[in-house]
Amino acid sequence: MATGEPGGSGSSSSQSPMEEMIDKLMEELEEIRKEAGEEETCKKNPNLSSNVPLSSLKTFKLMLEGELEALQEMPLEQLPPDPEMLQELAVEEVQRTAHCNARTLEFYKKKLEELKEKKRKYETKVKRATMVSQTLDRLQSQYLSDEEKAVALERKHNRTSTLFRFLRGQMHFILETLYPKEMSTPESIKHMEELLDCFVSQMLNAPNDPYVELNETMEEEHITLLLRANLITHHPTDITRVKFIDPRV
Template sequence: AWKCQNKLSLFGTETLTNSNAQLSLLIMQVKCLTAELGQWHKKTLEITPLTEDVLITLGKEEFQKLRQDLEMVLTTLQSKNEKLKEDLEREQQWLNEQEQIMESLNLLHGELKNQVGTCSESRILNELKTKIISIKKFKEKILITLGKFLEDHFPLPHGNIKKKRKNIQESTAQLITLNEILEILINRMFDVPHDPYVKINDCFWPPYIELILRNGIALRHPEDPTQIRLEAFHQ
């Protein structure tokens, strides 16, 4: 029996090396059958004395049956392993296809996003340019209309009109038109917003200064009455 058990252990070790779980299960079955064989052998010895040849024959038959059972179990497990491998390969192939589709979609999304962003920026810039051009044209139209209105209704005394001078601080006895005074105040307001006040000099005709102050178009400096500024209508 000891020799048979050694043969069975060697046989199990040689044939079941593919899976640790399968090997453990089969070894446990071998141990159970070996213990059962030992009990049977003891009982047989108590009842009927058996020769070594008989025991070897019986052992061979039992182990042959056990071998067939183990081969059947191994075949079943191998078949299950093959099926699992096929399922794994199929799932892996499906995963690879999904990853490729996702990568393609990400690239397409990036391209569309860039196109949308570029189109949106270009459209916004074109709209802003159109609005700026429209505003500039409207501004020029308003200034021309205002200048014509002021020239017709607020002329200088005795027709004394002079072209605008760049340096209004320069002392001169020649008067400038109301339109020029307003233009100076407007330019000062937007060119130097932190100090929009303009010094009154001899070029400014006093009646026009009083006119724009009384009508709220201009304001005097709170500490220096010789300086005026345009009312901040744009705020």
């Protein structure tokens, strides 16, 4: 780029790379000077050639650096206020702020939807956990209730077994004392024990239906003996069925 100064080369094609670089630096420096309101002070050297000594180039470089530092220290020219330009700047600022606010609002709307979705998922998990907890509480309560019932039944069974073992011993003594003929042989005693065990077991295992059907294996004299001793009784409407009279009632 030519500066129009006399003595300069007519075309950049005839300049060496070093000259072109120096010309470009000087032109840019003069442009900066002009924009700052200073007169042109830096001129292109018409005698500059590719054979310029290195010391001269260093001196010229230092001069350019000094010029640049001086330009940097100069205050910038203040433009007079332009209402239209200020209004345009204000409108641009408002638009930029509105755009920024719109993006921020959209961001928080998205975050709000994500939080609502998380809340819904957590509420669902809490409901499921509550249902599971309530079910476990019911099962635990039922288990404890069943366990307590089992303990109570076992305790009752043990007491009843002890009671009936005692009653059976006393009953054997009474039968052997009052009816020695019917209880005179070991076979008779064994048969009587089997009868009593059958009647008592039915009473304990099926309290709602304690009656036993009489069959041909049961000796009639033993049934009669137990009826006379008031240890068993017939069914009110079916004489073929008998039950052991519960002594606890």
